[in-house]
Amino acid sequence: MQSPLWPQMRDVLLIGGGHAHALVLRKWGMAPQAGSRITVINPGPVAPYTGMLPGHIAGHYSRDSMMIDLIRLARFAGARVVMGRAVGIDRGTKQAILADGRRLRYDVASIDIGIASTLPDLPGFEDHALAAKPLGGYAEGWEAFLAHAPEAPRLVIIGAGVGGAELAMASAHRLAQTGRKAEITLLERQDEALPNVGEGARRALLAALARHGVVVKTGAMPVAVAKGSVTLADGQVLPSDFTLSVAGAQPQPWLADTGLALHKGFVTISPTLQSSDPSIFAVGDCAHMGFAPRPKAGVFAVRQAPILYHNLRASLSGVPLRRYHPQRDYLKLISMGEQRAVADKLGLRLEGAWLWRWKDRIDRKFMAKFEDYPAMKRPALPKGAVAGLAEVVGEKPLCGGCGAKVGGDTLRGALARLPAPRRADVLSGPGDDAGILSVGKGMQVLTTDHLRAFSNDAALMARIAAIHALGDIWAMGATPQSALSQITLPRLGPTLQADMLAEILAASAEVFTAAGADVLGGHSTIGAELSIGFSLTGLATQPILKTTARAGDAIILTKPIGTGTILAAEMAMTNAKGMLLGEAVAACYASMQRPLGVASRRLAPHATAMTDVTGFGLAAHLLEMLEGAGLSADVQLDQIPFLEGAETLAALGVASSGAPANRAACLGRIAAPVSARTDLLFDPQTAGGLLATVPTDRAEEVLAALQDAGEPAAIIGHVASGPVMLRVTG
Template identity: 40%
Template sequence: MQRQQPIERDLVLLGGGHTHAIVLRKFGMQPIAGLRLTLITNLVDTPYSGMLPCHISGLYGFDESHIDLRPLTRFAQCRLLMDEGIGLDLANQQVLCKNHPPIAYDVLSIDIGSTPATLDVPGAAEYAIAAKPVPQLLKQWRQWLTAVEADPAKSRVLGVVGGGVGGVEVALNMQARLWQILDRARQPRDRISIHLFHRGEAIATGRNRWTQKHLARLFKQRGIQLHLQENVTAIALAANEQRLVQCESGLEVACDRVIWVTSASAAAWILDSGLATNDKGFIQTHDTLQTLHHPNVFAVGDVATMVNHPRPKAGVFAVRQGPPLFENLQRWLTGRSLKPFIPQRQFLNIIDTGTGTAIASRGPFAAESRWFRAWKDHIDRKFMRLFTDFPAMTATQAPLSLASAESTPPPCAGCASKVGGDVLSLALRRLQQAFPAVADWPAAADVVVGLAQPDDAAVVRVPPGQLMVQTVDYFRALLDDPYVFGQICVNHCLSDLFAMGAVPQSVLAIATLPYSSPRKQADTLYLLLAGAYQVLAQSKTPLVGGHTTTGPELALGFAGNGLVEPDHLLRKGNAQVGDRLILTKAIGTGTLFAADMQLKAKGRWIEAAVASMQQSNYLAAQSLRQHAATACTDVTGFGLVGHLLELVQASEVAAELDLTALPVLPGARATVAAGIVSSLQPQNSKAAQALQNQRAISHHPDYPLLFDPQTAGGLLATVPPEQAKAAIAALQALGYANTCEMGVIVAAAKPAQPITILS
């Protein structure tokens, strides 16, 4: 049996820009054995700058104009960490993150883009909408479009600050979209006025004179008012919630919205990172795309400036840097000399007018034509297909080898597969430093022997008059992010305790770490346990011990102990006729992650599922107990019907389940409709024998979701009818937004078929 190559080196890609998207695709086609890829990004859908103006004008939909990084990272066998870099520890080779512990790297590449400059102009940050980050711009834009559609007869004023190519395209395409709304409502187009403020003498800075003059004529034809050589000095809040754009000349214009599209600036933390930067804060790089003083750190895209070949901050250069960055990263990792990259001086620039034509310019030549719009559409769609149409990979494709890779003996089994003592000590020491308050948690007083003592087993005290509730769960990682996986896994385990009314007292961890060097094993173990501790801290549950081993893939589990007073124990067998069924979370994780494995799930679907799985059932269980819950179970591997069946059989009752009330995670209906289900689905579907009306309901599109296995799913509880509304309101107030009443408990007329599905 072929074993996985041990992880020897870490390549971390910080930022999901165009360059890194290309690099990921190429790594998927030409991997390096022993290399672990990690992408850190706060956007799972990264906007493609070439299509963004036409997305604003409505020509392209969201998916057409955004690169979905989730299937791309899956194809590249790359860990995806949804987070934002806020600094670097160059001495220890770590990326400092906003929400994750530091992420170690051997080689780092930075492609985090830029933000509009001069947002420190008084009032700009408060009252203007920055062009970047793009998701915030699009969110505000959609909200304004909704307001215009609701009242198209109202006159409105839009201001755009910045007359470079970006500002020009924003103004033209926003106007085109607003005109569409006014035309449909049969309102005159002059209901919308647009003002563009630019400190230069001509718009489209950097383009040839014909393009600049032609755009000025086009703006005049379309009624966009140009304010040239006007330096915006402040934006103030005016009457009727308008924004007053104030210029150095004394010009003032009241606008309903102001879009800030000025020249680019670098993230503030770059200046404090220790990397060499220019006077504008951009990272300086050699021709090889390496930073000046840290050869294992590369930088590309808008955040970087090549010292010998400075170029404008434009998407075309980021795209062109993809292949040379990939080649030089591979050369660095495999011990070969790097190749210099010299970007072109002139490039084809196409400005979309938003009305079916485009202006193409290169050097001194320029023209406007519908053919240019069609040409650009062909180019952009071809580029975007790189990230949706992945080539089939075959087992015969031999990966490259790392320069430092050494021949390692086959991994042993039995006790020899355990993780070394140094690895455990390092990970636990970091854990104790990160969570020093654990010793003060109330349950810590019950720990007689735990992690602090080098004994063979943990020892905990059971307080008199209480029962010990025990559970265990263990499964392969469904995410490449060990920190988030740690949170999900411990949530899944503790839910068994919560469902029985118990308060967690302690947990033991069992982890399988991928074959790798001791240092990398320690990093992975720390991330796993740090994620778990984030959840354990909510219920103040100490980790008292565990077991670690190595294997071909990451896996994690927990054995949990809980305490409960005998008369507070919740059992599946106590549901009463007339009780209402309450479900606290949406379902669909099984089909979504099955689709994710097939590269057919959208990143935003998976992120919504992850957010649901990260939500602990701790507060939900407390609330249900306060509302006199009679029976409870957690919805996990057996699916909704499977767990409900256990409950009604134990209680010797029946249930009517309202399928129309079923809360479903985003995307789950689409993946089920595509025939994508979990590998456990066929076994779960055997529970359909317990449905009184299986044949009548089996055609319903949501029917397969009744058997979908859940990871870290919600609680399914029965409460007295007089408590149902209050219980649902309380749970929703606690953040369980999808909580709903799913049905009612009835007398068991047919014990062999105790569940009826209503639709």
């Protein structure tokens, strides 16, 4: 989160998660610019490193080893990550336009969105072929193909440049390792394959292609792609189980509508990396260096990064910009399928396993920049501090969301001192998910909730906070009626303040409107950090309480658990080997943004008791239900749904700062095995699922209705007679 010492005044917007932008973010984390807010837009939470793609296709690298985790990187940089696809720039208002209609402002922006190798004008390509770029879709499509590839697969690769040759040999090697002998045809429309490499490297690569059994066809023009075949201009039909394009570099089409000066669709830039609009920079393959034209190659993006880092900051601070001087030639290390490579520079022919090891070291060194980040130093306790202060402060940062809630025992102690309701129309006080008021012939439920921000994306936080607050209304089987906002903004410059407030109100209003509630207004203030909350009302004929379960009932949970652990890992920038934390965080965000309205409507006609799983964790919320009814329950761990990555992180010892209090509140009332899954029973949930008890004879029917509606629900156990005890097995 931002430092409260320096209010953010100006916006730096990075459009795309390319190599140059990743390096800029890393440098930004080492030396943030006071007063700026930096945002990166990318379609997903991770970005592939192109240098390792052939090795991944060949089976030398796992998928996670070639992915830059933008979520972890952005946390280190103090940046806001917006997962979306840019489709335009409104230069008049200085806003980037996303595919979902969202607009993000900038004072200075940079474009690093790479290129595409798709062939949109080739009939059938979109339906029956893959493009090597963007890399993410190709890597996933290749793995899916390998899982079901025939014994003698036939592949057609369009484009016999360096990339096509590398991927043809990588494919042949990988298929051979699985015991398959592939027929691979590499197509080149020109009269000569590998036109942009030196003669020595060309001879070495053509020999290697022949060793792998790859047939190179020059002067071959594909005119149609169908399921299982590629048709050439001369009428020849090539059988194909997997068709791939590595042909040329296609610019992102939306660049044509920006009004920027372009060269064949690519943004023309000056030596300072600025486009024809001085407030917009461009780097990497999407840029054309008009002052010194060069082929598309990742080496230029990497070496542009330090200049871009300086010039973005200089544009906002008023210091002189620097010029980029690209090298005339550079060493190309081209992999040859197996762990061998050929070097291309000055027309020489050098090849062998030692070159692949050299390339491997270069690639791993680059990716190591994004594996471990310097730990942020916590301020030392002042001399003479009171005893016990260190224990209260703790070693971990305070979690956001429901991980920042007051412990259950503390809350119960405070609520016990409140007077009982005195008005006849107040039907319930503290203790359930919402207060219940008598209104005419019906009933109104009333609740309030707020979240301490765990993300720099205020719109994301607003959506999650709104869904989280609505959980209490839905848990009582009520229909949302109205909402009032309570927003604490961090210190910001006037423009950013107005922008953040507008984003929060728009995003939350979208959630409430979809749920059927009217937004009535609210209150805002300025504080040390972002906090978003809402007071809500709902209407119900007969609200469902959380303390009315019956012995024999089945217990249904409508969402997976693990949000607190995943958010704690993201705050700590945990490097969990073998998994991409960013993808787990993205899945966590998606789960939290899933409203409970559909699940509530499916459960309400049958539920004997219901609550939403939030800050006290699954175990404590279930014990609340049991305690009110004087019952016990049996729960199967292997039936509980967990968010992707949560169990792995829990096994590493990652836990929310709120988990110890939740565990303490369950002592003496729970019997469970010692395991990472058990630890997650105490994990505080933000915008968690509904926890309902339903008659056993209706449970499967209700579960089927939930699952048919797309809800990830599960029957996790059954209620039994008392005394109050939660028994966990599995």
